[in-house]
Amino acid sequence: MSSTLRAIPLYLEDLTPGMIIDAGPRTVTREEGVAFAQQFDPQPFHLDDAAAKNSLFDGLALSGWHTAALCMRMVVESPLGQIASGLVGIELRSLRWPTPARPGDTLRLKIEVLGTKPSRSRPGWGTGELRWVVRNQKDDIVMTMENTIWAACRPAL
Amino acid sequence: MSSTLRAIPLYLEDLTPGMIIDAGPRTVTREEGVAFAQQFDPQPFHLDDAAAKNSLFDGLALSGWHTAALCMRMVVESPLGQIASGLVGIELRSLRWPTPARPGDTLRLKIEVLGTKPSRSRPGWGTGELRWVVRNQKDDIVMTMENTIWAACRPAL
Numbered sequence: 001m002s003s004t005l006r007a008i009p010l011y012l013e014d015l016t017p018g019m020i021i022d023a024g025p026r027t028v029t030r031e032e033g034v035a036f037a038q039q040f041d042p043q044p045f046h047l048d049d050a051a052a053k054n055s056l057f058d059g060l061a062l063s064g065w066h067t068a069a070l071c072m073r074m075v076v077e078s079p080l081g082q083i084a085s086g087l088v089g090i091e092l093r094s095l096r097w098p099t100p101a102r103p104g105d106t107l108r109l110k111i112e113v114l115g116t117k118p119s120r121s122r123p124g125w126g127t128g129e130l131r132w133v134v135r136n137q138k139d140d141i142v143m144t145m146e147n148t149i150w151a152a153c154r155p156a157l
Numbered sequence: 158m159s160s161t162l163r164a165i166p167l168y169l170e171d172l173t174p175g176m177i178i179d180a181g182p183r184t185v186t187r188e189e190g191v192a193f194a195q196q197f198d199p200q201p202f203h204l205d206d207a208a209a210k211n212s213l214f215d216g217l218a219l220s221g222w223h224t225a226a227l228c229m230r231m232v233v234e235s236p237l238g239q240i241a242s243g244l245v246g247i248e249l250r251s252l253r254w255p256t257p258a259r260p261g262d263t264l265r266l267k268i269e270v271l272g273t274k275p276s277r278s279r280p281g282w283g284t285g286e287l288r289w290v291v292r293n294q295k296d297d298i299v300m301t302m303e304n305t306i307w308a309a310c311r312p313a314l
Contacts, residue, residue, distance in 0.1 A: 040226040042233060043243050056245055056307060064246055065229050069197040069222045076199060086200050088213055089221055092252040092302075145249075150213060 009084035011154035012126040015113045023078035024108030026070055028062065033103040036066040061100035067143050068095070071109055071134055080111065085152035090127065095145035101136060109134040114146070124153050166241035168311035169283040172270045180235035181265030183227055185219065190260040193223040218257035224300050225252070228266055228291055237268065242309035247284065252302035258293060266291040271303070281310050 037046035041063035044051030052060040076087060101107060114129040127148050134143040194203035198220035201208030209217040233244060258264060271286040284305050291300040 040230045042230070043238075045243060045245075055243060063229070065222070065226045069226065072220070072222050073197045073199070081200075086202060086212060088202075090253065093250060095249040095252065096247065 008082045010079070010082045010151075011084055012116055012118075012128065012151040013154050015116050015128045015151065017113055017115050019113040021075075021078055021080050021111045021113075022108070023071070023074035023080070023111065025106050026074050026108070027106040028066075028070060028101070028103065030060070030103035033060070033062045033066060036069075037063050040065055057100050059102065061102055062105075064097045064100075064143070067097065067101045067107070067134070070107060071132065071143065074107070074109060075111065075132075078111075083149075083151050085125075085150060088150045090148040090150060093146045093148075095143070097143050099136070099140040099142050101134075101142040105142070106137040107134055107142065109143075116151070118153070119150075122150075124155075126151055126153055165239045167236070167239045167308075168241055169273055169275075169285065169308040170311050172273050172285045172308065174270055174272050176270040178232075178235055178237050178268045178270075179265070180228070180231040180237070180268065182263050183231050183265070184263040185223075185227060185258070185260065187217070187260035190217070190219045190223060193226075194220050198222055214257050216259065218259055219262075221254045221257075221300070224254065224258045224264070224291070225302075227264060228289065228300065231264070231266060232268065232289075235268075240306075240308050242282075242307060245307045247305040247307060250303045250305075252300070254300050256293070256297040256299050258291075258299040262299070263294040264291055264299065266300075273308070275310070276307075279307075281312075283308055283310055 034047055045055035045057045045061055046063050049060050110133050112131045114131055116126055116128045118126040128151050129148055131146050136142050202212035202214045202218055203220050206217050267290050269288045271288055273283055273285045276282040285308050286305055288303045293299050
């Protein structure tokens, strides 16, 4: 990890293209997976082994929204969580789940900074483009996405 | 709502371009907003009024992931939840939160079917393209996205 990201707090200028930020790992239990699904995505393939076996998932799978929310928590606890203005998303693009995450999986992710630019509409602010790649313990990719975030520029001294 | 969507279960052929499906409403409490944020997105503007007042959000805001998860629950309970093969997302595109959802908001959404097509890789299946527009009780748009889902074709008689 770049030593740049040890500065706290971070500003737009601290995000440079090609920088990679690691987040996680986080192991998710079966109980957590079922509890999330009961609350937000109560479909048989997220709740019941037998039903899941006969579904597209061929076995119990986490809700994709649970995978995404777990990743958000890992990122908030990563160096990116030190952005002075917080992690505030403007847009997500092309969020996919190539392989389902499953109860018991250990997830970790790498975020690449694709670029930044100053905001035209909001002086003192800019936007960063990030690519997220999330893998399980077998190195299967369980989620990918790109997003745009707000970040405050470093204040003048 | 089209009477087509009263058929249960639903198959790819039941989704026709221009069809609108209503989901919700769902009122989200402050306690729910804070509990979700503590678990998945523990940032000050989702947890604390004073910190939120001094943030981009100008007041306590739900995590965007919470807004998305609440919408998923509403959609599972809508007629789209009757798709025979379940609601299984392949990709989300251009997910945005134009106005933050806030504790106490009542959310509802409209989903428009943009189109469907048979799968080339998976016989007996196809994909549907949907556009989600989520509004609060003031009719402000709090989330928009498009997504692609899997749906099984109607079995031959």
